[in-house]
Each structure stands twice: as C-alpha cells, then as structure tokens.
Amino acid sequence: MIEFGHLSHVGLRREHNEDTYYGDADLGLWLVADGMGGHEFGEVASALARETIVSEVRGGRSLAEAIRLADQEILRQSQRRAEALPMGTTIAAVLVRDNRFEVGWVGDSRAYLWNGELRQVSQDHSYVQELIEQGAITPEQARTHPHRNVVTQALGVTDPSSLKIETISGEFKPGMQLLLCSDGLTEEVDDAQIARLLSRDDLTAQECVEQLIMAALDGGGSDNVTVVLIRQR
Numbered sequence: 001m002i003e004f005g006h007l008s009h010v011g012l013r014r015e016h017n018e019d020t021y022y023g024d025a026d027l028g029l030w031l032v033a034d035g036m037g038g039h040e041f042g043e044v045a046s047a048l049a050r051e052t053i054v055s056e057v058r059g060g061r062s063l064a065e066a067i068r069l070a071d072q073e074i075l076r077q078s079q080r081r082a083e084a085l086p087m088g089t090t091i092a093a094v095l096v097r098d099n100r101f102e103v104g105w106v107g108d109s110r111a112y113l114w115n116g117e118l119r120q121v122s123q124d125h126s127y128v129q130e131l132i133e134q135g136a137i138t139p140e141q142a143r144t145h146p147h148r149n150v151v152t153q154a155l156g157v158t159d160p161s162s163l164k165i166e167t168i169s170g171e172f173k174p175g176m177q178l179l180l181c182s183d184g185l186t187e188e189v190d191d192a193q194i195a196r197l198l199s200r201d202d203l204t205a206q207e208c209v210e211q212l213i214m215a216a217l218d219g220g221g222s223d224n225v226t227v228v229l230i231r232q233r
C-alpha cells in the first residue's frame with residue numbers, strides 16, 4: 001500500500017513558482033520538475049516535462065525514454081516561440097511497480113531513499129558536484145559555494161546528444177520512503193534535518209511534506225520549494 005504527500009510553495013523571494021509536481025499511485029508515477037528560463041518560461045518547461053512524462057509512461061514507455069521525449073517536446077515548443085528564449089527544467093521522477101522502484105533524473109532536483117537512514121540516490125548534475133568529485137571542495141563547502149545553483153544538465157537546455165538521463169532502481173519494501181524535491185528544499189534544509197522529519201512515526205506523509213516545506217521557509221525560502229514523499233506501507 002502506497003501513501004504519499006505533496007506540496008509546492010513559491011518561497012519567500014520569488015514572484016512565480018516555476019516548480020511543478022505529479023503523483024498518481026495507480027500509475028505508480030511521481031515527479032518533481034524545477035523550471036528555469038525566467039519570464040514564466042520555466043513554468044512552461046516544467047509543465048511540458050510533467051505532461052509528457054505522464055502521457056508517455058501511461059502509454060507504456062520506460063521512464064528514461066519518457067524523460068528523453070519530454071526533452072524533445074520542450075525543445076520543440078521553445079523553437080516555436082518568436083522570442084526564441086531557451087527554457088529548461090530539471091526532473092526527478094520515480095516509478096514504483098511490484099515493490100520495486102526506478103528513479104530517473106536530470107539536473108539537481110533530488111531523490112532520497114529512507115530505510116532507517118537517509119540516502120541520496122540521485123546525484124546532482126551541477127557545477128559544485130563536479131568540484132566535489134574532483135576533490136576541489138567538500139560537500140559542506142558546496143552548500144555555500146557561490147555557484148551552487150549552476151546545473152550542468154537540464155531538459156530543453158543541454159544539447160540532446162550530451163543529455164545525461166540517469167536511472168537507478170531497487171527494492172521498495174514496507175517501511176521505506178522515497179523523497180523527491182527541488183533544490184529549494186536542499187538549499188535551506190540539510191540532510192540531517194530531512195532525516196529527522198522522515199524518521200517521525202507520528203506524521204502522515206502529507207504532514208511530513210508540510211513540515212519540510214516549513215523548514216525550507218524558516219531557513220530563508222530563497223527559491224521555489226517542492227516536495228513529494230512516497231511511503232510503502
């Protein structure tokens with residue numbers, strides 16, 4: 001049995017919410033998309049990603065193929081616009097089937113797995129992540145790095161021949177939780193605080209999501225923040 005919660009907030013410093021999300025236990029699909037492009041184009045890109053991925057997964061496509069087709073649709077719509085301004089979005093999506101999960105992502109929206117402890121299962125496609133992998137900075141330094149919001153991969157922006165759609169799969173046993181979020185959460189709330197909230201048995205999935213959003217706002221609310229939490233009962 002799946003229980004899930006979801007919420008998105010514009011944050012305290014932005015006029016528009018360019019994030020979007022989706023959740024459907026019958027389809028077994030959940031996602032978070034963080035749009036970019038300004039002038040409301042980010043909202044268009046994230047919505048296109050959501051609608052395309054939902055439609056393609058419903059039609060039987062694999063998660064990775066659905067994400068690739070979403071990239072193509074964003075590029076197609078972007079080229080039709082007279083302004084010709086690029087628009088893009090990150091994506092973190094999870095497909096749950098028969099007690100197995102598959103996570104797919106592009107960009108720095110994240111997927112975490114809770115199984116008594118918190119583990120980030122996605123890996124950010126970002127400039128600071130590359131610096132961490134090179135040993136140039138520590139994960140702690142990355143949290144305050146001036147270029148921490150620079151993504152190296154995004155749907156609708158990265159050259160399709162270089163687009164890196166990553167997936168990871170595993171068992172989704174009773175008691176486990178999967179968390180999808182935009183960087184508006186992880187910018188303000190560290191993993192230890194996320195873990196403390198996910199460990200609380202007295203909160204429903206929706207209440208836990210609301211607490212995470214509140215923590216991000218309490219931390220400064222510098223960006224749109226979106227959280228989706230899926231629990232296997």
